[in-house]
Amino acid sequence: xxxxxxxxxxxxxxTLRRKGFIITTLALPVLGALALLVFQIVxxxxxxxxxxxxxxxxxxxxxxxxxxxxxxxxxxxxxxDTPLAANQALVAGEIKEYxxxxxxxxxxxxxxxxxxxxxIEAPAGTVSAIETFLVGNLLRDAVSPEVAAxxxxxxxxxxxxxxxxxQPSTGRGGLEGYLIAYVFAFLLLMxxxxxxxxxxxxxxxxxxNRVMEILLSSVSTRQLITGKVLALGAVGLIQIVLWLVxxxxxxxxxSDTIGGLFATLTFPPEVIIxxxxxxxxxxxxxxxxxxxxxxxxxxxxxxxxxxxxLTLSGSVPFMLMPxxxxxxxxVVTRILTLFPLTAPLTVMIRINSGVPLWEILLSLLLLALSxxxxxxxxxxxxxIYLLMYGKTPGLKEIIRxxxxxx
Amino acid sequence: MNAVEVKNVSKTYGSRxxxxxxxxxxxxxxxxxxxxxxGAGKTTCIRMIMDVIKPDSGxxxxxxxxxxxxxxxxxxxxxxxxxxxxxxxxxxxxxxxAGLKGIRSxxxxxxxxxxxxxxxxxxxxxxxxxxxxLGMGQLVQTLVTLLHNPGVIILDEPFNxxxxxxxxxxxxxxxxxxxxxxSIILSTHRMNDVEELCDRVFMINQGxxxxxxxxxxxxxGFRSRAVKLExxxxxxxxxxxxxxxxxxxxxxxxxxxxxxxxxxxEELVRQGVIINRFEIATPSLNEIFIQLxxxxx
Numbered sequence: 001x002x003x004x005x006x007x008x009x010x011x012x013x014x015t016l017r018r019k020g021f022i023i024t025t026l027a028l029p030v031l032g033a034l035a036l037l038v039f040q041i042v043x044x045x046x047x048x049x050x051x052x053x054x055x056x057x058x059x060x061x062x063x064x065x066x067x068x069x070x071x072x073x074x075x076x077x078x079x080x081d082t083p084l085a086a087n088q089a090l091v092a093g094e095i096k097e098y099x100x101x102x103x104x105x106x107x108x109x110x111x112x113x114x115x116x117x118x119x120i121e122a123p124a125g126t127v128s129a130i131e132t133f134l135v136g137n138l139l140r141d142a143v144s145p146e147v148a149a150x151x152x153x154x155x156x157x158x159x160x161x162x163x164x165x166x167q168p169s170t171g172r173g174g175l176e177g178y179l180i181a182y183v184f185a186f187l188l189l190m191x192x193x194x195x196x197x198x199x200x201x202x203x204x205x206x207x208x209n210r211v212m213e214i215l216l217s218s219v220s221t222r223q224l225i226t227g228k229v230l231a232l233g234a235v236g237l238i239q240i241v242l243w244l245v246x247x248x249x250x251x252x253x254x255s256d257t258i259g260g261l262f263a264t265l266t267f268p269p270e271v272i273i274x275x276x277x278x279x280x281x282x283x284x285x286x287x288x289x290x291x292x293x294x295x296x297x298x299x300x301x302x303x304x305x306x307x308x309x310l311t312l313s314g315s316v317p318f319m320l321m322p323x324x325x326x327x328x329x330x331v332v333t334r335i336l337t338l339f340p341l342t343a344p345l346t347v348m349i350r351i352n353s354g355v356p357l358w359e360i361l362l363s364l365l366l367l368a369l370s371x372x373x374x375x376x377x378x379x380x381x382x383x384i385y386l387l388m389y390g391k392t393p394g395l396k397e398i399i400r401x402x403x404x405x406x
Numbered sequence: 407m408n409a410v411e412v413k414n415v416s417k418t419y420g421s422r423x424x425x426x427x428x429x430x431x432x433x434x435x436x437x438x439x440x441x442x443x444x445g446a447g448k449t450t451c452i453r454m455i456m457d458v459i460k461p462d463s464g465x466x467x468x469x470x471x472x473x474x475x476x477x478x479x480x481x482x483x484x485x486x487x488x489x490x491x492x493x494x495x496x497x498x499x500x501x502x503x504a505g506l507k508g509i510r511s512x513x514x515x516x517x518x519x520x521x522x523x524x525x526x527x528x529x530x531x532x533x534x535x536x537x538x539x540l541g542m543g544q545l546v547q548t549l550v551t552l553l554h555n556p557g558v559i560i561l562d563e564p565f566n567x568x569x570x571x572x573x574x575x576x577x578x579x580x581x582x583x584x585x586x587x588x589s590i591i592l593s594t595h596r597m598n599d600v601e602e603l604c605d606r607v608f609m610i611n612q613g614x615x616x617x618x619x620x621x622x623x624x625x626x627g628f629r630s631r632a633v634k635l636e637x638x639x640x641x642x643x644x645x646x647x648x649x650x651x652x653x654x655x656x657x658x659x660x661x662x663x664x665x666x667x668x669x670x671x672e673e674l675v676r677q678g679v680i681i682n683r684f685e686i687a688t689p690s691l692n693e694i695f696i697q698l699x700x701x702x703x
Contacts, residue, residue, distance in 0.1 A: 003505075003506055003508075006502070006505045006506055007506075010502060014491075014493075209488075209489065209490070209491070209492060210485060210487045210488065210489035211489045211490065211491060212489070213458070213483075213485045213487075213489050214483065214485065214489040214490075214503060214550070215506070216456075216458040217456045217458060217478065217481060217483040218478055218479075218503065218506035218507055219475075219478070219506055220475045220478075223475075383459070383460065
C-alpha cells in the first residue's frame with residue numbers, strides 16, 4: 001500500500017472507532033426508530049373509542065326544511081318537536097346540546113344553541129358539522145346534487161410551478177418534496193461538519209502529541225493532506241449513506257404504521273445523486289479549509305474557535321431557508337447557490353422548486369475550483385505552520401508567510 | 407560521497423534569522439554531534455535536512471542527491487519529544503510508521519518483534535502507548551526510528567527519560583548502527599555522550615556555525631595555557647608562570663601567552679625538576695560549549 005493509502009486507512013479506522021462518531025452516526029436512526037416505537041405504543045394504548053366520540057346534537061326545526069344530512073362524521077343530529085322535548089333529552093344526557101332553528105331563520109340566520117357544558121366557544125368540529133347540515137338542507141332542492149357536492153368541497157389545489165421560460169418546472173411540488181429537501185440539507189450539514197470537524201481534531205491532536213513531526217519526516221504534506229481528506233470524506237459518505245438507508249427504511253415502516261404524509265414520501269434518485277455529489281464536493285471544500293486551520297491552530301481548542309466562522313457561513317442557507325424557498329430567483333439566493341461554502345445546502349433547499357441547470361453546473365465548477373485552490377493553499381500553510389507550536393499566528397502574519405513562501 | 411551535505415542553508419521566520427548560511431556534512435559511517443544552546447537553530451537544521459521545512463536559500467543533499475520525497479525513506483528521525491499515537495499498541499505503532507517508510511507490514515512486524523526482544527519490551531508489545539512509562543516510550547520511539555533500516559539516522563536527545571541501563575543499551579545500539587555503515591547525527595546537551603560517541607562535532611549558536619571538526623581538532627584549537635605535572639623536587643618560581651594547584655608532587659601550572667608549553671618543560675628541566683609526567687591541559691567539550699555559548703549570549 002502506498003503512503004497516501006496508509007494515511008487513508010489509518011485515518012479511516014481511527015475515526016470509525018471514535019466514540020463520538022459512532023454515537024452521532026447511530027443517534028439519528030436510533031432516535032427515529034424510537035420515535036416510531038413510541039408512536040406505535042402510544043397509539044395502541046390510547047386507541048380512541050370511536051362510538052364514544054360521536055356527539056349527539058338535538059335540533060328543533062321551526063322552519064320545516066331541515067330533515068336531511070343528519071349523519072355527519074362525528075356528529076349525529078336528532079330532531080325534536082319542541083324545545084321542551086329537546087331540553088328534557090339534554091338533561092337526561094341523551095344529547096350533548098341542542099339547536100333551535102326559529103321560523104325567521106332564513107331572514108336572520110340566527111340559531112339558538114343550548115348546552116350544559118362550560119366552554120369558551122363551540123367546538124370547531126361540531127360547528128362545522130352543523131354548517132354542513134344547514135347548507136346541505138338549504139341547497140337540497142335549489143341545485144343539482146353535483147353542485148351541492150362541489151359546494152361542500154369547492155377546492156382541490158393543484159400547483160404548477162413554471163420556470164423562467166414559462167414551462168412547467170421539473171421541481172417537485174408539495175410538502176413532501178420540501179420535506180425531503182429539508183431532511184437532506186440537514187443531514188448534509190451535519191455530515192460535512194462532523195467529517196471536517198474530525199479532520200481538524202485529528203490534525204490538532206497530531207500536532208499536540210508531536211506525531212506530526214514523525215509523519216512529515218516520512219511523507220510529503222500533499223500525501224498527508226490527500227490521505228486525511230479522502231479518509232474523512234469516506235467517513236462522511238459512510239455516515240450519510242447509513243442515514244439515508246436507515247431513513248428510507250424508517251419511512252417505509254412509518255408509511256405502514258402512521259400513514260398520511262409518510263405514505264406519499266418517495267426518494268427520487270436525481271435528488272439522492274445530486275445530494276451525494278454536493279456532499280462530496282461540499283465536504284472537500286470544508287475539509288481543505290479545516291486542514292489549513294488545523295495546521296495554523298496550535299491546539300484543538302484554538303482550532304475549534306477558528307473553525308466557527310466556517311461553520312457559521314455554512315449554516316447561513318439554513319437560517320435563510322424560508323427566504324430561499326420563497327425567493328428562488330432572487331439575487332441573494334443565486335449568490336448563495338454559487339458561493340462554494342453555501343452552495344451544497346442552498347441547492348438542496350432549492351432543489352424542490354427547481355434550480356436552473358446553469359446554476360447547478362456553475363456552482364459545481366466553482367466548488368471544484370475552490371477545492372483545487374484550497375488544496376494548494378492548505379499545502380502551503382501546512383508546510384509553514386504545521387510544526388509551529390504555542391502561538392496562533394494572526395491573519396496578517398499568515399498572509400505574509402504565504403507571500404514569503406511564494 | 408557524504409551521506410548528508412548541507413550547503414550554505416539559511417532560514418528566516420518573520421524578521422528573525424533562525425539559521426544563517428550554515429554548512430556541514432555527515433560522512434558515511436560517521437557520528438556527528440550537533441550541539442548548541444536552546445534556540446540555537448538545531449531543530450530547524452534537522453527539519454531542513456528532512457525536507458520538512460524548505461530553506462530560504464542553500465541546498466541539502468542526501469547521498470549526493472538533492473533532497474526529494476523518495477529519499478525520506480532513507481532517514482530515521484527520533485524527535486526530542488515523543489511522537490506516537492497514544493491509543494495504538496507498541497506493535498501497531500511500529501508497523502504503521504515503518505509502512506510510511508516503505509516497509510511491507512509483514513516484514514515490519516517480523517523486524518519489530520526482533521527489536522522488541524533486543525530492548526526487553528517484547529512482553530509489552532500489545533500495550534497501548536498511553537500506558538508506557540517515559541523511558542519505555544523513548545525506547546519505542548528509538549525503535550520506530552531504526553525499524554526501516556535507514557542510511558541516515560537523526561537522533562534528537564535520544565537519552566531523554568532513560569535509566570542508566572537503557573542509556574547504555576541505546577549507546578550500544580548507536581555504535582552498532584555506525585558499525586553497520588549508518589551515518590548518524592546526534593543532537594544532545596549531554597556533552598560527555600558527544601565526547602564518547604561522536605567522531606566530529608558541529609556547534610551552532612544564534613543560527614551560525616561556531617564550531618566544526620573532529621574532537622581532537624577542536625580540543626587542539628582550545629588548548630589552554632596550562633600544563634599538568636607529576637614531578638620530583640621543588641617547583642621553581644618562574645617569570646610568567648603561576649602554580650595553580652600543587653599537592654603530593656602533582657601540580658597544574660598556567661603561563662602567560664608569550665610562553666609555550668615547550669619552553670615551560672625546558673625551563674623546569676633546566677632548573678633540576680624531575681618530570682615524571684607532563685600533560686598539556688585541554689578543556690572538556692562541556693567547557694568549550696559553555697565558553698562558546700556563554701560568550702555569544
